[in-house]
Structures are given as structure tokens and as C-alpha cells.
Amino acid sequence: MTGRNGYVLEQLLSPLVVVTTGVHAELKTLAGGLITRHHAHHYLGFAAGQEKLFTTTGQLKPALYTLRVLLTGTHLMRTGHVETDLRVLGTGLAYVPDLIAAKREAEHGLLPTGAARHLAADIPRLRAELETARDTSPLPEHPDPAAVDALHDLVVHTRLDQRPS
Numbered sequence: 428m429t430g431r432n433g434y435v436l437e438q439l440l441s442p443l444v445v446v447t448t449g450v451h452a453e454l455k456t457l458a459g460g461l462i463t464r465h466h467a468h469h470y471l472g473f474a475a476g477q478e479k480l481f482t483t484t485g486q487l488k489p490a491l492y493t494l495r496v497l498l499t500g501t502h503l504m505r506t507g508h509v510e511t512d513l514r515v516l517g518t519g520l521a522y523v524p525d526l527i528a529a530k531r532e533a534e535h536g537l538l539p540t541g542a543a544r545h546l547a548a549d550i551p552r553l554r555a556e557l558e559t560a561r562d563t564s565p566l567p568e569h570p571d572p573a574a575v576d577a578l579h580d581l582v583v584h585t586r587l588d589q590r591p592s
Contacts, residue, residue, distance in 0.1 A: 433509075462570075464561050478550060487542075
């Protein structure tokens, strides 16, 4: 959590929770003090990998991931909040609902006709928006030291409480 891994934040702060605990609630409380502008690096890197994958394979799923992570990263940089729902994030991209519907029909299907043209125009623009959002973000450069200390204490206490007798 003290690194710049957006995946950890997404898992921790997901609204899709099957089981939770008091420790999970405490971790969620601490997360805000651990988010920095450097989380953008995770999203930029993940998007680059997914973009390479979909341009190589023509598959829809990595194309959607590319859009999702660029938009999630931009939203995080601007607001300090994690939003991963492409239906929410992609409202400015009229073709996204069609891509989502196509993915529901074929998890590993190919890009629909015409989608590559939209993606070729939008991905560089979205990448630039994320870079600008990172550079102008109100998020701090480093995690809040108090949140880092509190996380350390939580981990230590949780582990000590779970030791076998």
C-alpha cells in the first residue's frame, strides 16, 4: 500500500466485497493518506502493456483494459478516489457501451469493426490526459508519514494477534 501500485488500491477499495473485517475497514481508512501522484506510473505502465497486447492480438479485452486503466488513473489523479467502472468513466466515449456489450458476448473476442480507429485516436489523447493529470494533481509526492506509521502499526498488531499460542 505504500508503493504506487494501483491494483492494490483497486482491490482494497472495490465496492465488490464478499467478506470484510475490521482490519479491512481500517486499511480502507488509511488508503487515502497513502495515495500519491506516483500511482499514475502504475496506470501508464499497465495501459502500455495492454495496448501492446491488443494491437498484437486484436482482442477486445485488453483494448477495454487500456481504456479503463487510463481513465481510472486520470480520475485518481484528479480526485484522489478510485473509480474502476468503465461504464462511469467512459461516458465521453460513445463507442464504449458497444465494446462492453461485445465483451459480454465473447470474453476473448476480437475488436468490433471500426473500434481500432476510435482507439487509435483516443488512447494517445487519454495517455496525455493522464500525464497532465499526474503533473497537475493535488495529490502529494509521498504518502502521509502518519498513514505509513498507522499502516505499520496495524500490520504488526494484526500479525501479533494472529500468532498461534
